[in-house]
Amino acid sequence: MERLETEVAVVGTGPGGACVARELAARGQRVVLLEAGARHERLIGRAASMGTVTRLVRTRQGGLMARGVTVGGSSVVFNGNAYDPPAWLAGECGMDLVPHAEALKEEIGIRPLPESHCAGWTGTQRLLEAASGLGIELKPQMKFIDPAKCDPRCDDCMLGCRRDAKWTARRMVDQTVALGGRLLDRAPVESVILENGRARGVRLKRSRHGISQVRADRVILAAGGLGTPMILRHSGVSAGNRFFVDPMCVVMGVGREKGTWHETTFSYACEDFADLGFLVSTVGAAPVLASQLMRLSSFRALFNSVHMSRIVGMFTKIGDEPGGRITRNGKIDKPYGPRDQDLFAKGTRACIQIMKAAGVDLASITVAKDIGGHPGGTAAVGQVLDADLQVRGAKNLYVCDASAFPRSPGRPPTLTILAMARWLASTMG
Numbered sequence: 225m226e227r228l229e230t231e232v233a234v235v236g237t238g239p240g241g242a243c244v245a246r247e248l249a250a251r252g253q254r255v256v257l258l259e260a261g262a263r264h265e266r267l268i269g270r271a272a273s274m275g276t277v278t279r280l281v282r283t284r285q286g287g288l289m290a291r292g293v294t295v296g297g298s299s300v301v302f303n304g305n306a307y308d309p310p311a312w313l314a315g316e317c318g319m320d321l322v323p324h325a326e327a328l329k330e331e332i333g334i335r336p337l338p339e340s341h342c343a344g345w346t347g348t349q350r351l352l353e354a355a356s357g358l359g360i361e362l363k364p365q366m367k368f369i370d371p372a373k374c375d376p377r378c379d380d381c382m383l384g385c386r387r388d389a390k391w392t393a394r395r396m397v398d399q400t401v402a403l404g405g406r407l408l409d410r411a412p413v414e415s416v417i418l419e420n421g422r423a424r425g426v427r428l429k430r431s432r433h434g435i436s437q438v439r440a441d442r443v444i445l446a447a448g449g450l451g452t453p454m455i456l457r458h459s460g461v462s463a464g465n466r467f468f469v470d471p472m473c474v475v476m477g478v479g480r481e482k483g484t485w486h487e488t489t490f491s492y493a494c495e496d497f498a499d500l501g502f503l504v505s506t507v508g509a510a511p512v513l514a515s516q517l518m519r520l521s522s523f524r525a526l527f528n529s530v531h532m533s534r535i536v537g538m539f540t541k542i543g544d545e546p547g548g549r550i551t552r553n554g555k556i557d558k559p560y561g562p563r564d565q566d567l568f569a570k571g572t573r574a575c576i577q578i579m580k581a582a583g584v585d586l587a588s589i590t591v592a593k594d595i596g597g598h599p600g601g602t603a604a605v606g607q608v609l610d611a612d613l614q615v616r617g618a619k620n621l622y623v624c625d626a627s628a629f630p631r632s633p634g635r636p637p638t639l640t641i642l643a644m645a646r647w648l649a650s651t652m653g
């Protein structure tokens with residue numbers, strides 16, 4: 225069986241893995257990227273991609289979590305919203321991510337969708353006016369989207385972008401390869417090879433192109449908040465506690481006029497509640513209906529689907545307590561305490577208030593609870609990692625994904641993860 229030799233092995237090709245790999249390859253390091261998923265192309269942008277790219281996982285408590293298992297990770301199916309890194313990361317973890325986030329915004333072209341793009345979104349406009357009448361300001365959101373390539377009436381970001389308008393981490397994977405790096409896809413990693421307290425490479429679950437091991441001077445785990453703790457555990461490192469996921473409650477209702485059908489999800493949001501721990505946002509009708517059906521929220525949701533063109537959607541997303549854990553066999557235990565329940569209730573109430581003011585029939589409202597897509601906390605700095613993101617007691621083994629965050633950033637994390645990856649590469653010289 226062939227053994228590959230390299231300087232750096234990066235596990236996972238989501239934003240964390242792709243960005244740190246690209247940065248190190250640009251500094252002249254020999255990099256091998258290992259990815260469990262394939263480079264799916266054919267079904268991207270279609271509902272069927274839910275069966276290939278996206279994995280849905282249920283928690284023991286019945287919550288639903290989505291993630292992308294493909295080259296590019298969850299960025300292939302993410303909604304493309306960008307938020308600055310939280311200020312507390314600098315104080316609590318010693319990472320000054322601001323210059324890195326600014327450089328990435330410039331490189332990727334992160335900006336809000338222009339007003340002209342949103343003209344004609346009558347359902348969203350009604351929500352904006354209704355919220356404003358209640359003193360709640362829904363503001364345009366920063367996006368990883370190039371409006372020149374984006375079809376304003378598509379709203380399929382979460383099925384993958386078929387127009388290449390939405391940035392995904394695949395761009396950085398391709399840059400890594402162009403810089404001389406190597407990508408092994410369909411190559412799930414089982415564990416890290418540790419010798420005398422030092423990382424020496426990784427073992428694959430099954431051989432790929434005849435390769436069963438990649439020997440490396442440094443190993444960077446970026447398999448995401450669910451994948452990284454499993455690899456650490458299989459390597460004899462205790463991880464998987466302090467799990468958070470930024471869960472949402474998605475609210476659907478039927479109005480008297482045209483709803484948010486074909487209007488881009490998460491295009492306007494209110495961040496005024498962020499200090500309390502939640503945000504509220506608009507959602508297109510198709511994702512709002514899909515979330516109700518996936519979560520089997522109620523029979524009412526099925527009834528509402530008859531009035532498809534009048535469906536209106538909003539969601540609230542909370543920054544939850546890091547109170548979950550990944551069990552030994554990879555199951556997810558994610559209970560919510562009184563603080564989380566209070567935030568769910570406050571956020572859902574705000575959505576319903578706005579929707580009611582926008583003319584939604586209260587009797588039509590259904591809520592799909594506990595849907596999350598930002599897993600993290602499972603190898604936190606201060607618990608499993610030192611401040612340089614190195615695993616305690618395992619030299620040259622690093623973590624570069626949301627597992628490293630000691631608590632939820634309380635906002636969509638992709639820009640923060642990218643900035644952390646850029647920061648990590650800069651500390652490695």
Ligand SMILES: Cc1cc2nc3c(=O)[nH]c(=O)nc-3n(C[C@H](O)[C@H](O)[C@H](O)COP(=O)(O)OP(=O)(O)OC[C@H]3O[C@@H](n4cnc5c(N)ncnc54)[C@H](O)[C@@H]3O)c2cc1C
Nearest residue numbers: 236238239240260297298303305413448451597625636638
């Ligand atoms: C539907 C949805 C919408 C979202 N919308 C937004 C948004 O609007 N804005 C935002 O900021 N964030 C959003 N997110 C979250 C965002 O996509 C993730 O937080 C981000 O992609 C995490 O990056 P990562 O590199 O840490 O992990 P991931 O993107 O999860 O990448 C990890 C990669 O590692 C691979 N992997 C796992 N285990 C192994 C293994 N054993 N061996 C090899 N490879 C492995 C996986 O296949 C995956 O490709 C969304 C997520 C989802 C699911």
